Amino acid sequence: MAYTTKMAAALSGATVSQLRHWRRETPAGVVLEPEIATSPTALYSFRDVLALRTCVRLRQLSSLQRVRKAIGNLRDLGEREHLSQYKLVSDGTRIQLVTDEDAVDLTGKPGQRQLVVVMGEIVEPFPIRAGVVIPHLFHPNANVEVDPATQGGHPVVRGTRVPYDLVAELVDDGVAPEKISDFYPAVSADAARDAVAFARYVNSYDLPRRAA
Known part of the structure; x- marks a missing residue:
């Protein structure tokens, strides 16, 4: 399935403007490049939507700069799977990659392992701004x-x-x-x-x- 930018925004909670910004190349890297197509029209996959919901949740607690840094460090650690394959969480200070046993700090001291409390599943509804709740995926x-x-x-x-x-x-x-x-x-x-x-x-x- 190829989701348009508007549908990807509606299912993930990101705005259309955010999606455009997140797929731009910057010195800190790209937040998420659509898996299916980037031009002449951006087309997102279902895996992209899952990853975008994670990014939206992270942005509720962390700056975009920190999110970009975490994704860049994830890649530097050799993790090359699609972003939707990883469970990333934030406690407001750090962004961590959560595994079955522990978590890896991706922002403070990349690679340092620590225990964290995992946030709810990204498919569940969550509030994004006043009066707006992103529905269950x-x-x-x-x-x-x-x-x-x-x-x-x-x-x-x-x-x-x-x-x-x-x-x-x-x-x-x-x-x-x-x-x-x-x-x-x-x-x-x-x-x-x-x-x-x-x-x-x-x-x-x-x-x-x-x-x-």
Whole structure:
């Protein structure tokens, strides 16, 4: 599945502007370069979204400079897997790479091992700013789900293969939620409403248009 910048932002909690900034090369390195494509349009993989959620959580407690430093030191330690394969946590002072047994400090004294308390799983909902909670990655709401094995990971109506945006577009075109089943028998009125709600959430990540 190839996620657009807007969808990657909606599923990860990063803003579109942040994603653009995070894929730029700097002396400290790139935070995350899209796995599928960078030009002419950035396209992110599901693994990228997982990694981005980690970066967003880290940014809640640490500066971007510290996050870049931690990722750079991770690579310097010989860790070359996709960023989503690592569990990175922050206590507000350090960023650590957590393994099954212990943790490796990636910012204070890179390579020094220490015990830490691990943060919650990155797929769970978490607040990102006042009034905004990033939804569960696999279950954004009661009737929308994200499953890499279904439609390539594109969000669908739960229990079906129907993309959420097709349902939302029908409702926007004037089809009542109660009539969506005429087009997609497996989609209930409540599921149609949830598809619309998720579409509005995703669209909230559109960049504001500049005045002409």
